[in-house]
Amino acid sequence: MERVKYKLSPHMIAWLFHRLSGIAIVLYLILHVWGLKALAQGPEQFNHLIAKYHLPAFKIGEILLLAACAYHAFNGFRIVLVDLLGWSNKQKKMWFVAAGLALLIVIVGGYPSLMAVLG
């Protein structure tokens, strides 16, 4: 059996982050859909679930989730532009733009969650 060897180049890191963030988001999606059925089950179940989402561990998880979503969305859109519009000659520049925008979103959007835990 032939084994594929991975070399840790910047391209590989872009790809690996995309894959890991994708797995993380699918795991969250499962929890999210499974949890939110509480909305149909009644006020007690739903309010209890939302209260749990405000525990410090979940607030930190919220920031990690935002990071995974922001990176996956911007890098994914870069892949769409390369695949569907053929912008492959700009793909490297676009990765830095995507990563920069993701970082900005995490800082701005993660601030309230971080302050909720620290403050």
Add this chain to the structure above:
Amino acid sequence: MKNYQYGQSSKSNAFNWFFHRISGTLLIFFLVTHFWVQHYNSSTQSVGHKAVNSSELEKVSQGTKENTLGYPEGGKLTPYDRVMQRLKSPDYAILWKAFNILFLVFALHHGFYGLTNIISDYVKNGTARAIAVTACWLLAGTLFVVGAYSTIVAGLDLGSKATAWLP
């Protein structure tokens, strides 16, 4: 047993590949809208900005009027009340429920198609791969049924019988 190696697969996956890009692009729009309504617009948000420590969790989760989840009106409404406020007008409720069911379909297809791609990269044994891929789509199907059903019956006051089958 179906063989998934390149060139030997009986069905082309080109549609799924293309749809992955389309659903991914649409998910950006869905996610931004969902986020705005749920987390950032103070008149509609159902998730506040305060952390709650485990000792006060029980009190807050009872939905008492002084819950400390950090809503603009000082917690006079519980998270459940706030969602019900959004669903009060029937037109608006249909719009939001349709939005969320579409969001669910795109998210599940995008996520689980991605997951089956990853499985195809690492699981070389044909039988094991077929089992893993089938399990993924079964899970996605289950989540669709539970998610879509919960969305449709939310706020309809159908009584506990309507949701008794939910796990």
